[in-house]
Each structure stands twice: as structure tokens, then as C-alpha cells.
Amino acid sequence: MNAPAAGGEFSGGYIERTAADLEAVFDVPVRISVVLGRTKMPVSQLLKLDTGTIIELDRQVGEAVEIFINDRLVARGEIVLVENRLGVTMTEIIKPQ
Numbered sequence: 001m002n003a004p005a006a007g008g009e010f011s012g013g014y015i016e017r018t019a020a021d022l023e024a025v026f027d028v029p030v031r032i033s034v035v036l037g038r039t040k041m042p043v044s045q046l047l048k049l050d051t052g053t054i055i056e057l058d059r060q061v062g063e064a065v066e067i068f069i070n071d072r073l074v075a076r077g078e079i080v081l082v083e084n085r086l087g088v089t090m091t092e093i094i095k096p097q
Contacts, residue, residue, distance in 0.1 A: 036065055062078075064078060076090070
């Protein structure tokens with residue numbers, strides 16, 4: 001039988017954790033990326049890109065964007081405007097499999 005972890009309580013096969021148990025990792029930096037869309041093109045076309053070139057993506061206007069944390073898909077969301085800056089509001093959390 002497993003003993004409870006410090007600050008946690010053993011109950012029914014799992015250990016309950018509180019926010020205080022995670023305090024040691026609160027300052028660990030993570031990289032958050034929001035992917036608007038993707039496309040593929042040959043190198044010859046890539047070399048022709050210049051200021052003002054439009055790159056068509058695989059998404060429609062208003063379609064959800066993907067939110068990655070350290071290269072792992074964790075959520076989907078919508079682009080929003082926050083005080084003249086772009087932001088993302090999460091609309092769906094992706095559960096780990």
C-alpha cells in the first residue's frame with residue numbers, strides 16, 4: 001500500500017494534491033505557441049517570398065487555432081483583440097490520451 005505524499009491525502013487509489021504541492025514548479029518557464037495554420041511549398045517558391053507575399057494556410061477565417069505548450073497540443077482557441085494586441089481565448093482543452 002502506498003503512503004500519502006507530503007501535503008497530499010491517499011484516498012481510493014490516488015493522492016489528492018493541492019496548489020501548494022505544485023509551488024516548486026510555478027516558476028518553471030514553458031514555451032507556448034499558437035498555430036494559425038500550416039502550408040507546404042517547394043523550396044523554389046519559398047525563395048521567391050518577399051514583403052507583401054500572401055501565404056495561404058490550411059484554415060478558414062474564424063476556424064480554431066491550435067495552442068501548444070512545449071510542442072504538445074493542449075488546447076484550441078480563437079484569436080481575440082486585447083487592447084490593440086492579439087491574444088487567444090481557449091475554447092477547448094485537449095485531454096491527454
